[in-house]
Amino acid sequence: MKKSRFSDSQILAVLKQAESGVPVAELCREHGISSATFYKWRSKFGGMDASLMARLKELEDENRRLKKMYAEERIKAEIRKEALEGKVVKPSRRREMAKEAVLKHGISIRLACDCMGVSETCYRYRPILSDENAEIADWLVRLTANQRNWGFGLCFLFLRNVKGFGWNHKRVYRIYRELELNLRIKPKKRIVREKPEPLAEPSAINECWSMDFMHDQLEDGRSYRLFNVLDDFNREGLAIEVDLSLPSERVIRALEQVIEWRGKPKVLRCDNGPEYVSSAVSCWAERRGIRLEYIQPGKPQQNAYIERYNRTVRYDWLAQYLFESIDQVREFATRWLWTYNNERPNMALGGITPKQKLAMVT
8 A cells, every 4th residue: 555645643734724714725735735635635534633543544454454364364265175175295295286376376475385384485495406306217217117026125225236326215215106116015924834944044155056947838838947056155146047858967067067167066955856866966966076955845945045036037037028939038048147146136135236245255
């Protein structure tokens, strides 16, 4: 409201002069006002003294404030109703709702922030690390596209331990959730059983290797086998031999190839399959000075390292694709084995890769 250049006492003095008989035209010319202004003063303040005039102005100001408050509360009520009042949302979402209210309803930032329950500082906040957040999101999308069975834990450990990024796990998880990359957790049925003895853990490389077979089918229905060899110390996959048939001679040949570049193990742990209990494997192990350690029949938990490794092979790639030929399986197995040893964080090793564990001890 525009403030008058005449004070209350001056206005009252002009009105008293008019009451004493001074002509209106002469008063207007003397004080530099129009006749319309004079008659407006007389209709509004005629017959009042200074105290009544001050009280009238106070009432007018109070009435103006009440009208403004009523208008603001009405706008707030409409905006809250539209924005589902009472629903608990995050500050970032409330900030977005306040911005939408400013653009849609044309209200002030102060009123929009008061309506949505955020501060003006929060409203004007501009994220400094938005470029890094976009980079994290890009890494997560590419990781989960290539490794569809990796959850948040493996993705974060890969970025932290393998790629060397220093991003905080809470920040990465927040972006992981915003991208809706969460995997469904299937509940497991736990069977109550006696606590088994812990599996012996080797203290050096080539102290104990585990080996086991896996089975799958090609696109044309033919069955093929995979022969897996694992170093129990750093959980490193040493070989994946693939063929339609893998007799004991192929088992010996695969182990010899690994021994050429890795060295000879002290113990080979395996189950009681016909390829392992054959005289050919027994004679070869005795000639090489390697002890064969067979698990008890029907107790695969005694060979838990290779069984856990088999699950990773199955869920990471073997059950994900349908191969046309043995050559395709061999090529994919070779590429995956390098990724497993060099890039895939292993939870049993504290979130580092098998090659990192090997580098730490050598």
